[in-house]
Every structure is written in C-alpha cells, then in structure tokens.
Amino acid sequence: MNRIIRVSFLVCAFALIGAGLNESNAKREEITFSNQVARIFQQSCQVCHHPGDIAPFSLMTYREARPWARSIKEKVILREMPPWQADPRYGDFINDSRLSQKDIDTIAAWVDQGAKEGDPRFLPPARDFAQEWRIGKPDQVLSMTEEYVIEPYDPDNYVYFTIPIDFKEDRWVQAAEIRPGNRRVVHHAIAHLLTPRARAASRSGKAADSGPPIFYHQGSLARVRADAPVIDDGAKAPGGGAAFKRRQGEEDEDGFSIMLTSFAPGKQPDVFLPGMAKKIPAGSVIVLQMHYSSFRGALNKTEKDRTSIGLIFAKEPPPKQVRTLTIPNHFFRIPPGADNHEVTASYTFEEDVELIDYMPHMHLRGKDMKYEAVYPDGRREILLLVPKYNFNWQTLYRLKKTILVPKGTRIIVTAHFDNSAKNKYNPNPQIAVRWGDPTSDEMMIGWLDYAVPEAHK
Numbered sequence: 001m002n003r004i005i006r007v008s009f010l011v012c013a014f015a016l017i018g019a020g021l022n023e024s025n026a027k028r029e030e031i032t033f034s035n036q037v038a039r040i041f042q043q044s045c046q047v048c049h050h051p052g053d054i055a056p057f058s059l060m061t062y063r064e065a066r067p068w069a070r071s072i073k074e075k076v077i078l079r080e081m082p083p084w085q086a087d088p089r090y091g092d093f094i095n096d097s098r099l100s101q102k103d104i105d106t107i108a109a110w111v112d113q114g115a116k117e118g119d120p121r122f123l124p125p126a127r128d129f130a131q132e133w134r135i136g137k138p139d140q141v142l143s144m145t146e147e148y149v150i151e152p153y154d155p156d157n158y159v160y161f162t163i164p165i166d167f168k169e170d171r172w173v174q175a176a177e178i179r180p181g182n183r184r185v186v187h188h189a190i191a192h193l194l195t196p197r198a199r200a201a202s203r204s205g206k207a208a209d210s211g212p213p214i215f216y217h218q219g220s221l222a223r224v225r226a227d228a229p230v231i232d233d234g235a236k237a238p239g240g241g242a243a244f245k246r247r248q249g250e251e252d253e254d255g256f257s258i259m260l261t262s263f264a265p266g267k268q269p270d271v272f273l274p275g276m277a278k279k280i281p282a283g284s285v286i287v288l289q290m291h292y293s294s295f296r297g298a299l300n301k302t303e304k305d306r307t308s309i310g311l312i313f314a315k316e317p318p319p320k321q322v323r324t325l326t327i328p329n330h331f332f333r334i335p336p337g338a339d340n341h342e343v344t345a346s347y348t349f350e351e352d353v354e355l356i357d358y359m360p361h362m363h364l365r366g367k368d369m370k371y372e373a374v375y376p377d378g379r380r381e382i383l384l385l386v387p388k389y390n391f392n393w394q395t396l397y398r399l400k401k402t403i404l405v406p407k408g409t410r411i412i413v414t415a416h417f418d419n420s421a422k423n424k425y426n427p428n429p430q431i432a433v434r435w436g437d438p439t440s441d442e443m444m445i446g447w448l449d450y451a452v453p454e455a456h457k
Ligand code: HEC
Pocket: 040, 041, 044, 045, 046, 047, 048, 049, 054, 055, 056, 068, 071, 072, 073, 075, 076, 081, 082, 083, 099, 266, 392, 393
C-alpha cells in the first residue's frame, strides 16, 4: 500500500515536472508579432508592404498584418513571398531575398499559435520609408527643379527633366538611389548622364542621324512600327537584335551616354562592390526620364511629383569602372494568342570584362528570361534563369562574386512571351505586339552591369 502510494506519488511528481518543463518550453517558444515576427517583416517584407508601395497591403503594424496571417503563412511556405524569381541552380546573388528556413518556421509557428501580438514594448523601432534612403545617408541629393502635376485620367507619359550638376572633375558613384516623390504616379524613372561628348555629338546631329526608322512617336512615347522588319531570333542577326549600334565606352545608343541609375517597382538601388564605381564625367548633366501614369483613372485627385536621386561617392578613384549594357531585341513581333513566343538577343564583348549584375526587363506578357555566356572556347554557361518573370517587380540580380568574361564572349538572352488569354495580366490577346514604351506594348531587354579597369587619365 505504502509502496503503491509512493510509486504513484513519484509518477505524479514526474508528470508534474514533465508538465512544468513542457510549459516553460512552450513559453520560451511562444512566437509573437512584437517579439520575433515584426523583425522578419522589417527585414524582408516592409520594403514593398508599406502604405503607397507596390504590395496591396501594409505589414508595418500588428493591426495591418493580423488579417493576412493565414495567407502570409501560405505564401512564405510556398516561397512565393518575398518574391525572388531566380532559379537557385544558377548564380549566387548578394541580394537573394529568400527567407531562411528558420524565419519561415517562425512565421508558420506564429500563425499556428493564433498570430498573437505580444507585448508592444518589445517591438523594434519602426522603419520610416518616406525618409529612409536604402543606400544609407547620401553624400548628395539631386532633385527635379520643378514639380510635375498629373491629373486623373491623364494618359501615360514619358517626361524628361534636366537636372544640372556642376562637377568640375570626374566623380565616382559608389551607390545611387532614385526616390520617387509620389509613388501613386511614378511608374518608373531612369537617370541618364548627358556627357559633354554626347552633347557635342547631338549638336552636330550625329546622334539624331543614328536614330533608326523603325520607330515612330506617339506624344513622348516611342513605338516600333507595325510594318518594321520582324526578327524574333535576334541572337542570330548581325546587330544581335538591337536597332542601335552600341559603342564600347562612354556613349550608348541614344546619345544619353551612361545610365546612372533607375527606379522600377521592386527594384533595389544600385550599390557597387568596393573598388568599382560609376563615373560621372566632369561637365555632365543628368537627364531624368520619368514614366508617369495615372494608372488608368485610379487617381481621384490631382497629384504632384518631385523625384530625387541620392548619391554616395567613392572615397577615392576606384581601380574599376562600372558600365551598364543594354541587350535588347527591338524587332520582335508576338502574334495574337501565342502562349510561348521565343525572342532572343545577343551582344559580344570586345574587351575583357567582369560581370556584376543582371536585370531582365519585359512588360505584362513577359514569361521567362535566361542569360547565357558563350565563351571564346565554345563553353556555354547559364548565368541567370528567371523561370517566372513578374512585371510587378523588377529585380536586379547582384552577383556575390563578379564573373570574369574574356574578350569575344557572347551573351545570349532568351525570353518567352505569353500573349494568350491565359495570361491574366495580358491587356489584349487579340493583337500582335511589338516593342514600345507604353506598358501595353512589350519590351525585351537583358540589362547588365560590368566593370573594366580604369586608367584614370
Ligand atoms: C519586392 C516586393 C515585395 C516583397 C519584398 C514582399 N512582397 Fe508580398 N506582395 C508583393 C506584391 C506586389 C503583392 C501583390 C501581387 C501578387 O500577389 O502577386 C504581394 C502579395 C502578398 C501576399 C498575397 C496577398 C493576397 O492577395 O493573397 C502576401 C500574403 C504577401 N505578399 C506577404 C508577404 C510577406 C510575408 C513578405 C515578407 C516575408 C512579403 N510579402 C514580401 C510584393 C512584395
């Protein structure tokens, strides 16, 4: 009797200790928004999920995030959020935004435990996206000299603003970021440098002469003529698919010379590795191309914009210069209803270069894009594969380690377009589609940045 009591007492004691242990474990593992989840959202989600940015709802506060809990769990487990489209088999990227398994487990456990708020005193300080520069504090901020006004139902418009800069000597840009003044109307922005050399060329009419006849203008928007020659397999054509002759060095096809930096939904700012920077030649001015959109009447009042560019300069002249290369196909034609139309483009390097980053660009019918290198010895390598392109965010894929590419290497870019009714983003599956600035036309560009040694003459 005595023994039985004692045994059962022991059992109870163990059970109690066990329960106690379980309880404290569960306490330690209680996941709350304030304690763990807010930090993950700050790090990986809020850059798009804050008011006025591209995501359809905000994840800045508990009250905003709570209604989305189930959907959040699903999207992170499926790895659909944060969006990262590169096939992980190719390339190793610094800005790979995929969540770690640990963060995914934390978010899933938070939702399973009832998506609790926890004690708001444990919240990290909130990020302020209206004030924050993602590159850090700029050495210089350049802004549009005047405000631009856009009315509801205004058509899409490309507007060019000249921003004077008065650099007496070459300056080297280590990091650059465009901050739209008004996210409701700024569709995208590209800052080009108009160098003294390019200015002289356009004054002498040279740049204008090189303009090809395949384009026409609708207001400020350039479009390829419906009857222009059709070349889908640009990689096999003499110009690689580009309507412009690209020169190595300072000036590019449209006489704008260097593309300094750009803004597009979801795109990261430009930050170059140490020892590499982009040159602003002395005497250049910035030409800012702004694509304004009232998003087909989504505005309910007049909006104003004044966009700024933040620059961080290299501490000393870098050993290597960064250049931006455009590898486009201007001649494609996507037939009505085609659901997997292939278009290619290519470019051959005339010097040894180091590849730094890639940025695929298409519009609403863009489906996938692949970058390949064909080396002079015949070896062919996939550099980047984006199997499910999404126009909602334009990702810049920044390599962890640059890739050395010898003179004579050919870059081949291959894209597929879905012009069928199956594509839910397709504005019109009934028509043939060619290159054009309007979002309802298409583009096919494999952008990349590369570095070359800089002599500092
Ligand atoms: C690069 C920008 C970007 C980042 C970073 C991002 N999102 Fe999104 N998210 C979007 C956009 C745009 C949409 C709406 C379009 C879509 O669903 O394709 C979206 C949609 C969602 C949806 C789906 C809503 C619905 O309609 O069901 C969820 C859930 C979500 N995001 C959660 C997250 C979480 C959680 C993170 C971070 C771990 C995150 N997102 C990071 C841009 C982003």
